[in-house]
Amino acid sequence: TGGSRTRGGRGRVFVFAHRPPPPPHQRRRRRPAPRRRRCPAPRRCIPDAGCLILALHSHIVRRHLLAPRRSSLGSVPAPPPPRTAIGVFIDIAIQRMDKLVRKRREEEDEEIMLFLLPALYLISNRGRVKRARHNSKLPGKERLKEILEGHEKNCLVAFRMEPSVFRDIATFLREKHLLRDTRDVSVEEKLGIFLFMMSHNASYEDLQHEFKHSGETIHRHIQSVFKVIPALVYRFVKPASGFGIHWKISTDQRFFPYFQNCLGAIDGTHVPITISAEKQAPYRNRKGTLSQNVMLVCDFDLKFTFLSSGWEGSATDARVLRSAMLGGFNVPEGKYYLVDGGYANTPSFIAPYRGVRYHLKKFGRGHQRPRNYKELFNHRHALLRNHIERAIGVLKKRFPILKVGTHHPIENQVKLPAAAVVFHNLIRMHDGDEGWLNNQPNSISPENFVDLPEGDNYYSNDVMSLSSQVDNGNSVRDIIAMNMWNDYTTMLGRGSPRINLIQAVSMHKKLSPRSTANTHKKGKSPKGGKSPKADRNRAKWTTGLEKGLVDLLLEHNNVCYKGQNGWSSEAWNRIYRLFKERFPYVPFTRVQVTDKERELKREYRALKEIRKQSGVSWNERLCMVEADEHLWKNIITSFGEKAKKFRTKAFPFYEAMGELHDGQTAEGTLNFTSIEPSQAAATQPSQAAATQSYEAAATQPSEAAATQPSEAAVTQPSEVAVTHRQPAQAAATQAISDDDDELRILDPPASTSMGKRGRSATSSRVDKRKQDGKVAEMMSRFLEMKAKQAEDEAKERERTNANENDFPLPMCIAVLDGMEEISEDEKVDAYDIFKDAQNRAIFMTAKDATRIKWR
Numbered sequence: 001t002g003g004s005r006t007r008g009g010r011g012r013v014f015v016f017a018h019r020p021p022p023p024p025h026q027r028r029r030r031r032p033a034p035r036r037r038r039c040p041a042p043r044r045c046i047p048d049a050g051c052l053i054l055a056l057h058s059h060i061v062r063r064h065l066l067a068p069r070r071s072s073l074g075s076v077p078a079p080p081p082p083r084t085a086i087g088v089f090i091d092i093a094i095q096r097m098d099k100l101v102r103k104r105r106e107e108e109d110e111e112i113m114l115f116l117l118p119a120l121y122l123i124s125n126r127g128r129v130k131r132a133r134h135n136s137k138l139p140g141k142e143r144l145k146e147i148l149e150g151h152e153k154n155c156l157v158a159f160r161m162e163p164s165v166f167r168d169i170a171t172f173l174r175e176k177h178l179l180r181d182t183r184d185v186s187v188e189e190k191l192g193i194f195l196f197m198m199s200h201n202a203s204y205e206d207l208q209h210e211f212k213h214s215g216e217t218i219h220r221h222i223q224s225v226f227k228v229i230p231a232l233v234y235r236f237v238k239p240a241s242g243f244g245i246h247w248k249i250s251t252d253q254r255f256f257p258y259f260q261n262c263l264g265a266i267d268g269t270h271v272p273i274t275i276s277a278e279k280q281a282p283y284r285n286r287k288g289t290l291s292q293n294v295m296l297v298c299d300f301d302l303k304f305t306f307l308s309s310g311w312e313g314s315a316t317d318a319r320v321l322r323s324a325m326l327g328g329f330n331v332p333e334g335k336y337y338l339v340d341g342g343y344a345n346t347p348s349f350i351a352p353y354r355g356v357r358y359h360l361k362k363f364g365r366g367h368q369r370p371r372n373y374k375e376l377f378n379h380r381h382a383l384l385r386n387h388i389e390r391a392i393g394v395l396k397k398r399f400p401i402l403k404v405g406t407h408h409p410i411e412n413q414v415k416l417p418a419a420a421v422v423f424h425n426l427i428r429m430h431d432g433d434e435g436w437l438n439n440q441p442n443s444i445s446p447e448n449f450v451d452l453p454e455g456d457n458y459y460s461n462d463v464m465s466l467s468s469q470v471d472n473g474n475s476v477r478d479i480i481a482m483n484m485w486n487d488y489t490t491m492l493g494r495g496s497p498r499i500n501l502i503q504a505v506s507m508h509k510k511l512s513p514r515s516t517a518n519t520h521k522k523g524k525s526p527k528g529g530k531s532p533k534a535d536r537n538r539a540k541w542t543t544g545l546e547k548g549l550v551d552l553l554l555e556h557n558n559v560c561y562k563g564q565n566g567w568s569s570e571a572w573n574r575i576y577r578l579f580k581e582r583f584p585y586v587p588f589t590r591v592q593v594t595d596k597e598r599e600l601k602r603e604y605r606a607l608k609e610i611r612k613q614s615g616v617s618w619n620e621r622l623c624m625v626e627a628d629e630h631l632w633k634n635i636i637t638s639f640g641e642k643a644k645k646f647r648t649k650a651f652p653f654y655e656a657m658g659e660l661h662d663g664q665t666a667e668g669t670l671n672f673t674s675i676e677p678s679q680a681a682a683t684q685p686s687q688a689a690a691t692q693s694y695e696a697a698a699t700q701p702s703e704a705a706a707t708q709p710s711e712a713a714v715t716q717p718s719e720v721a722v723t724h725r726q727p728a729q730a731a732a733t734q735a736i737s738d739d740d741d742e743l744r745i746l747d748p749p750a751s752t753s754m755g756k757r758g759r760s761a762t763s764s765r766v767d768k769r770k771q772d773g774k775v776a777e778m779m780s781r782f783l784e785m786k787a788k789q790a791e792d793e794a795k796e797r798e799r800t801n802a803n804e805n806d807f808p809l810p811m812c813i814a815v816l817d818g819m820e821e822i823s824e825d826e827k828v829d830a831y832d833i834f835k836d837a838q839n840r841a842i843f844m845t846a847k848d849a850t851r852i853k854w855r
Contacts, residue, residue, distance in 0.1 A: 139212045140185070140189050140211035140212045140213055141186065141189060143210070143211060143212070144188060144189050144192050144211075147159070147192070148163045148166065148167070148188075149163075153436075156433075156436055157199075157440070157443070158192075158195075158196055158199065159192060159195040159196065159199060160195060160198075160199045160398045160399065160423070160427075161195075161423070161427050161432055162430075162432055162433065164430070165426065165427055165430045165432055166188075166191070166192075166195075167188070168430065169191065169423075169426055170187050170188045170191050173187055173191065173228070174187045178228040178231060178232075179191070179224065179225070179228065184213075184217075185213070185217065185221055189211065189221075190221045190224065190225060191225070192211070193207055193211055193218060193221055193222060193225075194221075194222055194225040194419075195423070196210060196211075197222065197401070198399045198401045198416070198419065198420065198423075199398075199399060199400070199401070199443060200400075200401075200443045200444065201400065201401045201404050201406065201444050201448075203407065204218050204219060207222075223412075225419075226412050226415055226419075229415045229418055229419045229422065230415070230418070230672075232419075232422045233307065233418045233421070233422055233674045234674065234675075234676045236422055236425045236426060236429075237304055237305065237306065237307055237418075237421055237422065237425060237674040238305060238674075239297075239305050239306050239329065239330070239675075240263040240264060240299055240305050240335075241332075242263060242332030242335050245260050246262075246299065246300045246301075248300045249262065249300070249384075254380055254383070255380060255383075255384060258380070258480050258483060258484050259338075259380075259384060259480075261334055261335050261336060262335070262336060262337070262338060262350075262384065263299065263305075263331070263332075263335050263336070263337055264297055264298055264299040264300065264305060264337055264338070264387070264388070265297070265298060265337060265338045265339070265384065265385045265387050265388035266295065266296070266297050266321070266337045266338070266339045266343070266349065266388065267295075267296060267317075267339070267340060267385075267388040267389065267392065267455060268293055268294065268295050268296070268317035268320060268342065268455050268456070269293075269294050269296060269392050269396075269452075269454075269455065270285060270291035270292070270293060270294070270313055270452040270453055270454075270455075271291060271292050271294050271309070271402050271416070271417050271452075272289070272290065272291050272402075272403065272404055272405045272406075272450040272452065273290050273291055273292045273313070273405065273410070273413050274290070274405040274406060274407070274410075274413065275290060275410055280564060281314075281564040281663065281664045282312035282313075282314050282315075282663075282664065282665060282666045282667065283312045283313045283314070284313060284314060284564040284565050285313035285314060285452065285453050286314075286453055286565070287451055287452065287453050288565065289313075289450050289451055289452060290313060290405070290450075291313035291450070291452050291453075292309060292310055292311060292312065292313060292413070292414065292417075292670075293311040293312065293313055293315050293316075293317070293320050293666075294307070294308065294309045294311075294417045295307070295308040295309075295311075295317065295320045295321060295324060296388065296391070296392060296395075296421070297329075297337065297388075298387060298388050298391045299387075300384070300387050301428065302387060302390060302391045302394065302428060303391075303424075303425050303428050303429075304391065304421045304424065304425055306324070306329055306673070306674055306675075307417065307418055307421050307672075307673065307674040308320055308323065308324045308327075308329075308671065308672070308673045308674075309414050309415075309417045309418055309671070309672050309673075310414040310668065310669075310670035310671040310672045311323065311666060311668045311670075311671055312665075312666035312667070312668070313666075314565075314665065314666045315666035315668065316342070316456055316460055316462055316463075317342040317343055317455060317456045318342065318343050318344060318456070318459055318460070318462060318463045318466055319462060319463060319666065319668075320668075321339075321343060321349070321463075321466070322463045322465060322466060323668050323671060324673060326638070327671070327673050327675060328673070328675040329673070329675065331348040331349075335348070336348050336349060336350050336476075337349055337350070338350055338381060338384055338385040339351050339385075340352070340385065340455065340456075341354060341358075341456070341457055341458050341459065342455055342456025342457060342458065342459060343456075343459055343466070344459050344461075344463065344466035344467055344469065344470055344473070345470055345473040345474060345477060346466055346469040346470065346472065346473040347469065347472050347473050347476045348469075349466075349473070350381070350473065350476070350477055350480075351459075351473075351477075352377070352378045352381050352382070353374040353377065353378055353477075353481075354458070356374045356375055356378050357375050357378060357379075358378040358379075358381075358382055359382060370488075372485070373481045373482055373484065373485030374481060376481070376484055376485050376488055377477070377480065377481035377484060377485075380484065391424075394424070394434055394437065395420055395421065395424050397437045397440075398420070398424065398427075398434075398437060399420040399423075399424075400442060400443055400444045401416060401420075401444075402416065402417060402420060403444070403448075403449045403450065403452075404444055404448045404449060404450060405450060410670065411670070414670050414672050415672065418672060418674070421674075461602075462602055462605075463640075464602075464606055464639050464640035464641075464642040464643055465638060465639050465640035466640070467640060467642065468640030468641040468642060469640070541596060543652070545583060545586065546596070546600065546653065547652075547653070548579065548582055548583060549575075549579060549593065549596060549597065549600075550600070550653050550656050550657070550660075552575045552578055552579060552582075553567075553575065553597065553660055554656060554659065554660065556571050556574070556575055557659070557660055561574070564664070572590065572593075572594060573590075575593070576590045576593055579593060600653060600657060601657065601661060601665075603651060604651070604653070604654060604657035604658070604661065605661075605665070606639060606642075606643065606646075607625065607646065607651055607654060608658075609639070610625055610635055610639065610643065610646065611625065613627075613631065613634070613635060613638075615627060615628065615631050616631060616635075618654075622650055623650045623651055623652045623654060624646070624649070624650050624651070625646050625647075632647060807837070807840040807841050807843075807844045809834055809840065811844070812834050812840045812843055812844060813831070813834070815843070815844065816830055816834075816843075819848070
């Protein structure tokens with residue numbers, strides 16, 4: 001089907017067969033011809049010198065200067081010809097023009113962004129009709145006016161206070177310049193938004209719907225109220241002065257003169273908190289929920305006198321109290337507060353007897369009378385300490401936001417209990433009604449309430465400074481209880497065989513056979529001594545055993561065995577089993593091992609606090625604390641007698657315990673108290689003052705009991721009460737004057753409290769400009785970036801001009817004229833090269849021989 005022919009020499013034959021064309025899917029595609037190099041600029045641009053140089057460069061490369069050549073030998077390429085001055089000039093010019101073209105394109109792209117962003121915004125909203133959301137006929141001002149001028153119950157439900165109290169608080173905030181009226185929102189409306197949020201845990205969407213403002217406006221004004229909360233706390237939450245006796249004690253024979261030195265009651269409560277997952281471990285309480293431990297102190301008028309919030313939910317009540325004492329919470333000499341069993345019994349904080357009936361409902365069953373001095377003391381102690389429980393109950397009932405988690409930042413969540421306490425005190429100062437809360441349904445669904453612990457039921461000996469004062473506290477409590485019991489039996493037990501029998505049995509109680517058997521079970525001998533078995537089972541820990549336990553804890557320090565509340569029960573079973581395998585000769589129980597872990601944790605926490613003291617150092621080699629003698633006295637005063645052991649005892653597990661517990665235990669980093677920081681240092685109690693208070697507290701009850709209460713002792717409240725004034729010193733409270741101790745009740749003028757304000761009142765203020773949020777913000781950022789870029793380019797241009805002045809053009813021409821090897825024509829060509837500063841620099845810095853070749 002075809003012919004053949006011979007091509008070439010040496011007998012090689014090429015046969016070309018004529019075949020039919022292949023199918024379309026097997027045909028090879030031809031490569032497209034290479035495109036010509038075109039100008040990178042748009043088509044409709046004006047040709048400039050760069051375009052002409054680009055065309056000249058292409059022509060020279062294709063034709064003359066830079067075209068590759070072939071040697072006479074065939075495939076070996078010949079070396080390129082020597083480059084002339086015009087070739088070097090063209091290369092330099094092309095490089096500079098490429099930079100200029102790229103820079104011009106970048107500037108055009110940046111400039112088009114000014115038009116592109118608004119265009120994209122308009123395109124994205126194309127077809128949508130923007131409608132005003134808050135166009136109600138009843139705006140926020142009118143809504144607030146309707147609540148305040150309507151029925152009183154409407155204001156109670158919305159703001160948890162009477163209209164008169166609301167107006168007085170708003171007037172006080174305006175007069176002290178803590179809050180200011182803006183063009184669209186008055187001080188009353190700001191206060192109403194904040195109180196509505198606290199009363200109903202309202203979200204920003206709910207507040208927008210209620211007060212007809214944008215989310216940004218609501219957020220801004222809530223933040224403004226949060227900022228003035230510390231100033232209000234420092235003003236209206238002040239510790240008791242210690243002067244006089246409260247009328248509820250002086251007029252009741254059950255409490256006077258036994259509790260005449262009592263200032264109030266202390267208790268801790270938990271408030272829910274919302275925080276990120278990586279920070280949740282310290283805030284996990286014993287019920288597994290997230291909360292902050294808030295310490296509250298109140299007097300017998302149900303007014304709060306001290307507040308400490310922000311401590312993590314895993315912290316005990318005693319640790320929060322110790323932190324408050326270090327922060328300036330001082331008990332006057334000879335005075336004390338009533339606390340529950342979660343605190344240590346000290347001369348300044350009297351706790352009830354343990355293991356004895358305490359709660360009031362236990363005494364109410366069958367009208368049982370106290371059977372001994374301990375029960376009598378606990379009963380009357382509970383009657384007085386019930387004031388703090390009532391105050392906390394009213395506080396959480398009035399502001400249910402303290403029962404649920406909120407959406408606010410963590411810094412504002414710490415201020416929520418403080419805000420509730422401040423408004424509670426202001427309502428009490430204005431004799432606000434609280435009875436309506438009894439029949440008021442919850443404004444928040446109880447399903448949203450967080451399950452929280454009610455406080456510590458027992459003291460865990462985790463604060464050394466309080467544990468060292470327990471003996472003195474027990475003696476003070478016993479003196480008060482015995483005097484109380486003697487007067488009780490004398491007044492009610494005359495001629496009563498039942499009372500005499502109860503007293504005789506309580507004083508000469510004998511052990512029954514059952515109690516004796518229980519005593520034997522606890523490891524005590526019948527004669528009262530310790531049995532040999534108890535001595536044999538006593539845990540005697542050595543440094544090696546402690547190191548083995550710490551190593552096991554480090555091995556199990558992972559998410560498989562340890563949660564946010566510590567090691568799980570299965571983990572402790574495994575740790576105890578491995579501990580017994582490593583130390584089979586030690587007869588320790590699991591309880592003893594867990595107790596040792598708690599002891600190491602307490603020692604590590606105490607050492608960590610001691611190391612924070614000024615002047616204290618840590619010896620890495622000996623693993624001990626080093627300090628001067630006077631510093632050790634301050635440490636023992638602050639942390640108790642148990643801190644003496646750290647003077648001679650090493651703690652080699654400090655780093656290991658830090659790895660186990662840092663970030664997992666409560667540190668009180670967000671702690672906020674009602675005492676100003678400037679006053680905290682001035683109110684620190686000294687050791688001498690503390691000793692005097694112990695002696696005074698121990699002697700006063702006995703002296704008071706020796707004398708019967710007279711008419712002079714039982715005085716009227718107006719004669720006994722003394723107002724304690726404490727000037728504000730912090731900058732946040734400078735706006736509040738020192739002369740008026742209480743909030744003045746003023747009738748706010750109608751022209752300034754409600755309604756539209758005149759233009760003269762707002763002429764000095766800057767009008768709020770309406771912007772289109774995201775687009776305006778993006779455009780402003782872009783303009784700032786361009787302005788900064790222009791400044792940088794100007795500085796770079798100045799720097800370049802300074803470099804150009806180093807090699808001026810006349811100098812280069814003078815040097816060129818002195819070179820006799822260069823002809824006149826070449827000198828004329830060099831003048832064009834000298835127009836560039838870099839070329840002048842190269843020419844002047846090179847040697848003569850190099851200059852000739854470079855041309």
